[in-house]
Amino acid sequence: MSLNAKSSRGPGLLEVSDGLWEREVDDEDDYGGELGGVMHAADTPFTAAVKAEAHPVIEGNASLRSTLFNTINAIVGAGVLALPYALRLDGAVVGTLLILLVAGLSERSAAMLLWVSDATKQRLYAGIGGAVGGPILGKVVDMTVVLQNLGLLIGYVVVCGDLIPEFVAYSRGDTDAGEGTIDWQFRAIILAVLSAVVFLPLSSLKSLDALRFTTIVGLVCVLVFVASAIALGSMTAADPHTVPCDATRGEIRIWPTTFVGVLQSAPLMFFSFVAHNTILLLYGELKRQRDPERESKFPSKRDKMNFVVRVSLVVCALLYGLSSLFSYSMFRDVTSQDVFVDFGPRAFPFMAWVKMAYAIVIIFSFPIIAFALRRSLHNLIFGTGHVPTTMHAVVESAFVVAISALVGIFVPAVSTVFGLTGALTATNIMYIFPSGFFLVLHARHKAQKAEDPTSVSLPEPPKGLWYWAVVVFCVGVFVFVGSTTGVILGMVSPAASSSCVQGA
Numbered sequence: 001m002s003l004n005a006k007s008s009r010g011p012g013l014l015e016v017s018d019g020l021w022e023r024e025v026d027d028e029d030d031y032g033g034e035l036g037g038v039m040h041a042a043d044t045p046f047t048a049a050v051k052a053e054a055h056p057v058i059e060g061n062a063s064l065r066s067t068l069f070n071t072i073n074a075i076v077g078a079g080v081l082a083l084p085y086a087l088r089l090d091g092a093v094v095g096t097l098l099i100l101l102v103a104g105l106s107e108r109s110a111a112m113l114l115w116v117s118d119a120t121k122q123r124l125y126a127g128i129g130g131a132v133g134g135p136i137l138g139k140v141v142d143m144t145v146v147l148q149n150l151g152l153l154i155g156y157v158v159v160c161g162d163l164i165p166e167f168v169a170y171s172r173g174d175t176d177a178g179e180g181t182i183d184w185q186f187r188a189i190i191l192a193v194l195s196a197v198v199f200l201p202l203s204s205l206k207s208l209d210a211l212r213f214t215t216i217v218g219l220v221c222v223l224v225f226v227a228s229a230i231a232l233g234s235m236t237a238a239d240p241h242t243v244p245c246d247a248t249r250g251e252i253r254i255w256p257t258t259f260v261g262v263l264q265s266a267p268l269m270f271f272s273f274v275a276h277n278t279i280l281l282l283y284g285e286l287k288r289q290r291d292p293e294r295e296s297k298f299p300s301k302r303d304k305m306n307f308v309v310r311v312s313l314v315v316c317a318l319l320y321g322l323s324s325l326f327s328y329s330m331f332r333d334v335t336s337q338d339v340f341v342d343f344g345p346r347a348f349p350f351m352a353w354v355k356m357a358y359a360i361v362i363i364f365s366f367p368i369i370a371f372a373l374r375r376s377l378h379n380l381i382f383g384t385g386h387v388p389t390t391m392h393a394v395v396e397s398a399f400v401v402a403i404s405a406l407v408g409i410f411v412p413a414v415s416t417v418f419g420l421t422g423a424l425t426a427t428n429i430m431y432i433f434p435s436g437f438f439l440v441l442h443a444r445h446k447a448q449k450a451e452d453p454t455s456v457s458l459p460e461p462p463k464g465l466w467y468w469a470v471v472v473f474c475v476g477v478f479v480f481v482g483s484t485t486g487v488i489l490g491m492v493s494p495a496a497s498s499s500c501v502q503g504a
Contacts, residue, residue, distance in 0.1 A: 060285035064304060066212035067286050070368060071279060071312040073215040076222055076319055077365045078155050079272025080358070083320055084327035084339040086268045089261035091253045092328060096321055098269050103317035105475060106273045108468045109431050110309045112438040113276055114283060114302050115465070119441050119458045123284035125277045125433075126379045132437045141433060142376045145277045148425035149373035150404065152271070156362045156369070157408025160194060161187050163340065163359040170345050170352040188409050194363070195405040202367035203374070203397040206390070208278075209285050211367060218364035221357040226323045228354045233326030243330050244347045245500040250333035263486025266479050267423040272320060274426040276434065278372045279309060334500050342500035370400050423484040431476030435469040442466055 062070075087095035117123060120131035125145055130138030165187045205211065236242045243249065256262050283305045298304040328335055331342045340358070343351040374396040378388045388396070438461070445458040 060207070060209070061287050062207075062209040062212075062282070062285040063287065064308065066209055066215075067282050067305070068308050068311060069212055069215040069219060070208055070282055071275070071308050072315055073211075073218050073361075073365055074275040074278040074282070074368045075273055075312055075316045076219075076361075077152070077272075078159050078362065079268070079320060080222070080225065080323050081159060081338045081340055082268045083272060083324040084331070084335050085337045086265035087324050087328040088253070088333070088335040089256060089265040091255040091257075092325060093254050094256055094262070095265070095328070096325060098265075099317055099321050099324065102269045102273050103313045105472055106276075106430055107310055107313050108465070109434040109472050110276060110279055110313075111306055111462065112465060112469055112472070113280065113434040114305055114309075115459065115461060116434065116437045116441055117280060117283060118302055119445075123280055124375065124379060125280055125429075126376060128280075128437060129433070132440055139380065142380045144425050144428050144433075145376040146373060146380065148274060148429055149277070149369050149376070150400070151425070152274075152369050153366060153373065153400065153404040154408045154411060156366050157191060157195075157404050158411050159338075159340075159362050160359050161191050161408060162338065163355045163362075164194065165190050166345070167352050167356040167359070191405055191409055195401050198363055199366055199370070199401045199405075200397055202364075203370035203401055204394045205367065205371070206393065207285055208282055208368060208371055211364070214364040215368075218361045221361045222319060224357045225354055225361075226319050228351070229323045229326045229330075232348070233329050236330045243500065245331075245334055249331055249500065252329055252332055260486055260489060263482045264490045266483040267426065267487055270426045270430060270479060270483070273313070273316065274430050276429050277376065278368060279305075281372055281375065282308075331500050336500070344500070347500075370397060370404075373400050423480070423487045427476045427480040427483070431472050432480065435473035435476065438465065438469045439473065442469070 083095075083099065086098075089095075090098060113128075116128055116132070120128050122128045122131055126138040126142040129141035168190070169186075202211065202214070232242065283301075286301060286305055286308075288301050298307065327339045327342075331339070334342070336342050340355055343355065345352045374393065375388070377396055377400065378386070378392060382388075441458060442461050445456065445461060448456045448458065
């Protein structure tokens with residue numbers, strides 16, 4: 001189904017017919033009533049949308065600052081725990097370079113996705129897929145987003161199940177907490193209470209902008225862990241005996257020892273930066289320029305969101321790079337798949353508090369991902385044209401939280417969830433879908449322009465982005481095949497487990 005045909009998935013898609021452009025308007029219309037109705041071909045959808053930039057009609061009320069904080073919080077998360085192990089597989093130099101490379105490619109793919117969002121007038125990932133390739137592709141996109149976000153939420157529950165019971169036990173005087181002494185039933189009770197009292201209410205909020213205050217708290221807690229990792233890593237460089245398992249941890253590896261190790265680490269890298277579906281939702285909530293007389297350094301709302309994404313990825317890459325490099329330099333060959341396991345409270349007493357601070361990061365990141373998940377889940381059930389009510393939000397959030405909590409209680413390792421889910425879904429959401437959509441619409445724009453330059457209904461693509469789309473698409477396909485193979489090989493022939501705790 002082409003972009004110029006009306007979709008059966010509901011209102012909100014474009015219809016171009018006989019020189020006219022018609023767009024149905026619903027309660028969540030991106031541009032309000034000003035762009036509804038029928039418009040002549042001389043005034044294309046894109047030129048009208050550009051004119052609307054100066055009008056007081058806006059899509060949402062989220063400020064630039066709150067959108068920036070929410071975007072950072074949507075990206076940074078449990079990747080802090082898994083990336084030190086990725087550096088163990090890749091080596092310090094290659095691992096750090098891969099973090100920067102993934103961040104750069106993510107910025108380019110996000111720019112493509114935002115352009116495609118404007119071209120199709122869609123703020124939902126499935127809506128874009130339906131506009132570009134029809135309802136079947138829209139369903140495939142939604143299912144991919146659901147699997148990816150569900151895997152991420154389960155990983156968050158696993159992390160909370162590791163960190164919070166350890167802190168509670170340690171605060172009671174158990175200095176061996178976290179080293180295999182946490183009772184499974186105690187862990188399950190804490191996760192059940194956390195899900196009912198915290199996860200469910202926050203995940204049921206109407207908009208992501210309502211989470212702006214919890215996001216700030218989460219970012220402060222991320223900085224606490226990064227600062228702690230830098231301090232401990234610097235102390236270890238000055239005195240290797242700072243780490244109790246110094247005799248077993250080996251040397252800092254600069255380069256990867258095997259190519260299979262690189263393939264196994266790739267999903268962890270890509271999964272740590274995936275937030276494209278949430279970026280679309282935040283883009284819809286970001287407010288436009290209210291006063292047409294007021295000067296702004298952003299020519300359009302899309303330029304403003306591109307700025308937010310760019311700054312967010314720089315911040316997250318810096319946080320990931322510093323925490324991973326210093327954590328790996330401490331534990332080296334005995335770096336665990338979850339680096340917090342290595343920071344045992346017996347050797348690092350104050351780390352129990354740092355771990356609890358990071359648990360707060362995960363707690364406040366959970367509702368952001370859950371919001372995106374329940375929107376995709378709602379689309380699968382009711383279609384993109386159906387506006388969710390408050391009751392829908394509560395019921396769908398309860399379902400998402402319950403599934404995440406139940407699976408998270410029984411899953412022992414966060415790296416298993418991140419590795420397999422990241423290989424199967426993250427590369428599609430981050431690279432294959434955005435670049436593929438961009439290339440399709442770019443070709444349609446080129447064909448329309450060649451046929452009749454005055455009736456082009458798609459926005460002008462950013463210069464040079466087509467070449468990046470080809471690169472990103474090829475990288476996405478290669479990583480999808482290679483990392484999935486690497487993860488399967490790792491599951492069939494797992495590497496010998498080791499950690500600082502075992503070597504202590």
